Structures are given as structure tokens and as C-alpha cells.
Amino acid sequence: MDMKRSYYEDVQLFTSGVVVFWFVALLLFLGLLPFLFKNYYVYVANYMAINVIVALGLNLLVGYTGQISLGHAGFFAIGAYGTVILMTLLRCPFLLALLAAALIAALFGFFLGLPALRLEGPYLAIATLGFGLTITQVIGRSEFFGGRQGLHTPELWVGPWHLTTDRDFYYLLIPITVMLTVAARNLIKTRVGRAFIAIREADIAAATMGVNLVFYKTLAFAVSAFYAGVGGGLYAFVLRFIEPEIFTLLMSIMFLAMVIVGGIGSIMGSIVGACLLSWMDLQLRNILSIPYLGDWLETLSQSYFSITGVSNIQYIVFGLILILIMLFEPLGILGIWLRTKRYWKTWPF
Secondary structure: OOOOOOHHHHHEEEEEHHHHHHHOOOOOOOOHHHHOHHHHHHHHHHHHHHHHHHHHHHHHHOOOOOOOOOOHHHHHHHHHHHHHHHHHHHHOHHHHHHHHHHHHHHHHHHHHHHHHOOOOOHHHHHHHHHHHHHHHHHHHOOHHHOOOHEEEEEEEEEEEEEEEEEEHHHHHHHHHHHHHHHHHHHHHHHHHHHHHHHHOHHHHOOOOOOOOOHHHHHHHHHHHHHHHHHHHHHHHHOEEEHHHHOOHHHHHHHHHHHHHHHOOHHHHHHHHHHHOOOOOOHHHHHHHHOOHHHHHHHHHHHHHHOOOHHHHHHOOOOOOOHHHHHHHOOOOOOOHHHHHHHHHOOOOO
């Protein structure tokens, strides 16, 4: 039986030599990826990594603390606009601007966490939804943020290195993603993480045991918003241009879908769900170029709907996936993995 006999066994990053081997293999693969695949796939990897960061932060809030949020596109926008404006107006270095913008997003997350002290379930979801919609409206109506015209990102320098291509940016983005993943994993193993889980299971019982609900609920929102802010700041330099119409309600729903599909309350589930839905999102945007299927969808839309609806078909697919996951596998991909592993451990019995 695999039993942990001390706290240090629970917090250690590598539990066996096998884990060390696969971790090194993963890092080696990530390091060689830009040389093994075309530039488009490097862009896809960058897009996946950014969504992994946001999904990790959202899972800390939804999966581990049990607080719902439909406003993470707002934190994402704060990180993106904050990073660009700090670099443009104050001439801040990129990493400093990224950190400052993420901390600003965390501050907004802290204030948004205050309603979570009195709201839960659909009421909290509506409150966070209102926040996300408000942020995009404020940004779109303010000339300071570029209004509806948006903002172009400045030239990206990290120390003496000028990052001009997706490959250059990849080697900055991946280390940040790995560090934030390890940080999220370690946070769950600490006193803070155990407080999050206690609140998720029963907040009244947690308060009875001495868990400060005010502190930990607002902290969960702040940490989750920090992750979204980092993702937003990085996303701005993947696109090289940002505008309010990017940060929509559908973006918040997609972030939540990544967490649910991957597995609520699982670091690995966040990574897998973000990678899977990111890849599907990019592929479904060009669905009309798929032979036969694209022609059939175009004919169907012209006959019964509008052709403009085809461009948003990825959201229809994501909605169907969410419904199927909630009906047949509430634990998402994590649940499928656990059942598969249990099956092979007990095979052939």
C-alpha cells in the first residue's frame, strides 16, 4: 500500500525515479519542440501554454475552493492591457510590467472575492459575470485603453534579447508556465491549499475548525486572478494586438470548460483540459476548410441559419462536450484516467 508517513513525503515534487525520468523527458521534448515542428505548431504550443496558466488559476478557485467564476476574461483583459500600458507609458521592462499587471488583476480579484463571502452558486456566478462584462465595457469606452480601436503591443525585449518570433517567445513562455504549474501544485500541499479544500467541502465546518473564511476566500480569488493576469499579459504578445471584443463572455466560458473537461480539483486535469480545448478551438476556427464537412456545414447554415454562425461553431462543440461530461463523467478526463488505471491495475480480475 502506498502510504505517506510524513508531511515531507506529501510535498516532495518527485516521488520516484520514474517521475524524475518522465519529467526530464518532458522538459527535453519542450526544449526541442520548436526545432521538431513547423512555426504554426509553435504558435499552437504558445496558445496552449497561456490557457494552461489560466486554467490552473481557475481550478484553484473552482476545483479546490469551490467558488464559481464567469468573469475570468475580465482578469485576463486586465493583465493584457495592464502589461501593454505599463510598457508603453511607463517604459517598464516586460517581466516587471507582467508582474505588476498580474498583481493589479489580483487586487481586482480580492475585491471580487468579497461578494463570495455572502454569495454562492448561481448568485456568485452572476456577480462574477457582471464583473467580466463591466471590465470590457469600461475598456472599450475609454480612450486611455485605446477604445474600440485597441492597442498594439510594443517591441518585446527581455534583457538584451529581442523576441521577434513565436519561437523566441516560446522559450520565455514555457519556463513561466512550468514555474506557475509547480507553484500551483505546491500551494495545494500547504496550509493554504488545505484551507481551500476545507472550504470547498464544508465552509461552515471549516470555520468551526478555525479557517478564516474571509481571508481564504478572497485569497483564492486573488491567486486565481493573478494567474489569469499573467496569462493575459502573455497573450497580448502572442497576438501583438488587443481589443475589447477579444475578452468576451465566451472566453470566460471556455476557461471554465477547460477546468471541467480536464477534471475539477486536479493540476494535471487543468493542463490536459487546457491543451485539448485550445487545440480544438484553433482547429474548429477553420472548420470550413475541412473537406466535405466544411461544405456540408456551409450548405446547412445557408439553408437554416446564417453563414456567420459557422465561425462560432467551436462554442457549440464546447457546449456539447460540457453537457456530455457532466452527464457521463463528472470528473472529466481525470475520471477517465483514474478508471483506466484502476482497470489495468486489477486486470484480468
